[in-house]
Amino acid sequence: xxxxVVGKKFWYFAxxxxxxxxxxxxxxIWHLNLGVDFTGGTLLELGFEKQIDKNAxxxxxxxxxxxxxxxxxxxxxxxxxxxxxxxxANRKAVLKAAEDEFGEVNQVSVETIGPVIGAELLRKSVxxxxxASLAIVLYIAFAFRSVPKPASSWRxxxxxxxxxLHDVFLVIGVFAILGYFLGVQIDTxxxxxxxxxxxFSVHDTIVVxxxxxxNLHKGVGATxxxxxxxSIMQTLDRSINTSLTVVLVLLAVFLFGGxxxxxxxxxxxxxxxxxTYSSIFNAAPLLVLWQEWSERRKR
Numbered sequence: 001x002x003x004x005v006v007g008k009k010f011w012y013f014a015x016x017x018x019x020x021x022x023x024x025x026x027x028x029i030w031h032l033n034l035g036v037d038f039t040g041g042t043l044l045e046l047g048f049e050k051q052i053d054k055n056a057x058x059x060x061x062x063x064x065x066x067x068x069x070x071x072x073x074x075x076x077x078x079x080x081x082x083x084x085x086x087x088x089a090n091r092k093a094v095l096k097a098a099e100d101e102f103g104e105v106n107q108v109s110v111e112t113i114g115p116v117i118g119a120e121l122l123r124k125s126v127x128x129x130x131x132a133s134l135a136i137v138l139y140i141a142f143a144f145r146s147v148p149k150p151a152s153s154w155r156x157x158x159x160x161x162x163x164x165l166h167d168v169f170l171v172i173g174v175f176a177i178l179g180y181f182l183g184v185q186i187d188t189x190x191x192x193x194x195x196x197x198x199x200f201s202v203h204d205t206i207v208v209x210x211x212x213x214x215n216l217h218k219g220v221g222a223t224x225x226x227x228x229x230x231s232i233m234q235t236l237d238r239s240i241n242t243s244l245t246v247v248l249v250l251l252a253v254f255l256f257g258g259x260x261x262x263x264x265x266x267x268x269x270x271x272x273x274x275x276t277y278s279s280i281f282n283a284a285p286l287l288v289l290w291q292e293w294s295e296r297r298k299r
Contacts, residue, residue, distance in 0.1 A: 003236075006229040009285035016166055016282055023173010026180065032172070033179030035082070035187040038122040040114050041069065042086040046098055047078040047106035054079060060097040066090055072183050074259045078108050082185075085112055125191040129168070132195060136202050137161050144209065148216045151224070155290050160205045163283035167201045167274040168194060174270050178263075189264040197271030204243070204279035208235050212284065225288045232284050243276040 005012070036043045054071040057079065061068050069082040081094065091110065098105045113121075140157035147153055171194065178184040211231040221227035247269065254265040 003233060004229060005232050005281060006225045006285050006288050009281075009289060012281035012285060016278070020166065020170050020173060023170060023176055026176040027173055030176055030180040032176055032186045033184060034122070035185035036111065036113050037187040038119070038125075040085060040119070042083050042091070042110065042112040044081040044083070044086075044091065044094060044110050045074075045078050045108040046081060046095075047076075047108050048098075048102055049104060050102075051077065052079070052102050056101060057081075057098060060101045061094050064090075064093040064097050066094055070183060070185075072185075076259060085114060121188065125188070128191070129194060129198070132198055133161055133164065136164070136198070140202075140206065140209070143206075144213060147213045151212070151216060151287070151291070155287060156209050159283050159286040159290070160202055160209070162286060163205055163275075163278040164198055164201045166278045166282055167197055167271055170274045171197060171267055171271050175263075175267065178266075184263050189261070190267055193264050193267035193271065196268060197275060200246075200272055201275035201278060204239055204275055205283045207239065208232060208279055208284050211235050212287070224291050228284050228288050232280060236280065239276055239280060243272055246272050 051073075054073060058068045058071050061081070061083075066086065067084050069084070070080075071082075072080045074080060083094070086094065095105055095107060137157040137160070140160050141153045144151075144153040144156045147156065175184060175186060175190065179186070208231060211234055212228055215221065215227045215231050215234075216224075221230050250265055250269045250272065254262060254269065257265060
C-alpha cells in the first residue's frame with residue numbers, strides 16, 4: 001500500500017509553516033547579525049595563553065578610544081574582536097590594551113573591510129540569490145516543456161522555487177535566532193552556503209518532477225494526484241539515501257573540522273535536511289494543489 005503523501009499535504013504544509021514562522025519573526029525582530037564582510041569594520045583575532053574575561057578586555061579596549069561591537073571566544077582559545085575600521089595605530093592600541101591586562105598576546109589574524117565595500121557585497125549577494133532563483137524557474141520551465149496535460153512546465157518551475165524559498169527562509173530564520181542568542185555572524189561563507197542549498201534543493205526536486213513527467217507520459221495513476229503520489233514513492237528511497245550520505249559527511253566536518261567553517265557547515269546541514277523535506281512533502285504536493293484549484297475554477 002502506498003503512503004498517501006498527497007492526501008495529507010495540508011499537514012506537511014502546516015509543519016513547514018510551524019518551523020519557518022519562528023525564524024521569520026526572529027528575522028523581523030532581531031534581524032541577522034551581519035559580520036564585517038557586510039557592515040564594514042575590522043575583525044581582529046587574538047590568542048591568549050589562558051582564558052580571559054572578555055568584558056574586561058572590552059573595557060580596556062574602549063579606554064583606548066576604540067569602539068567594540070562584539071568579542072566572541074572560539075574553541076581554539078582565541079577571541080574574535082569586531083570593531084569599526086581600524087588603522088594601524090588603533091590596531092596597535094588594541095594589542096597594547098590586551099597585553100597590559102592579560103600579558104602576552106598573539107595576533108592570529110586581522111581583516112578590515114570598508115563600509116562601502118561591505119554594502120556592495122551585501123547588494124551583490126542578494127542579487128546572486130535572486131538571479132539564481134529566476135534562472136532556475138526558466139530552466140525548469142524549458143526542461144519540462146514537453147510535460148503532458150494537465151500539467152504545465154511553468155507550474156513545475158514555480159513550485160520548485162516555492163520549495164526552494166522554504167529552505168532559504170528556514171536557514172535564514174535559524175541564523176537570525178542563532179545570531180541573537182549565540183552571537184553568530186553572517187559572512188560571505190553564509191551566502192555560499194545559501195547558494196549551495198539552492199542547488200541541492202532544486203536538484204532533489206527535479207528528480208521527483210522528472211519521475212512525475214515520466215509517469216504522466218506512461219499514464220500511471222487514475223488521477224493527477226495518484227500519479228504524483230506514485231512518483232514520490234518511487235523516488236523516496238533515493239532522495240533520503242542521497243541526503244543521508246551528505247548529512248553524515250557534514251556531521252563529520254562539523255565535529256572534526258575547524259571553527260572557521262563550523263557555522264557554514266551548520267547552514268548546509270539545515271539546508272540539506274530542509275531541501276529533502278521540501279522536495280518530497282512540499283514541491284510535488286503543491287503541483288497537486290495547483291491542479292485541484294485549477295479544476296475547481298473551470299467548474
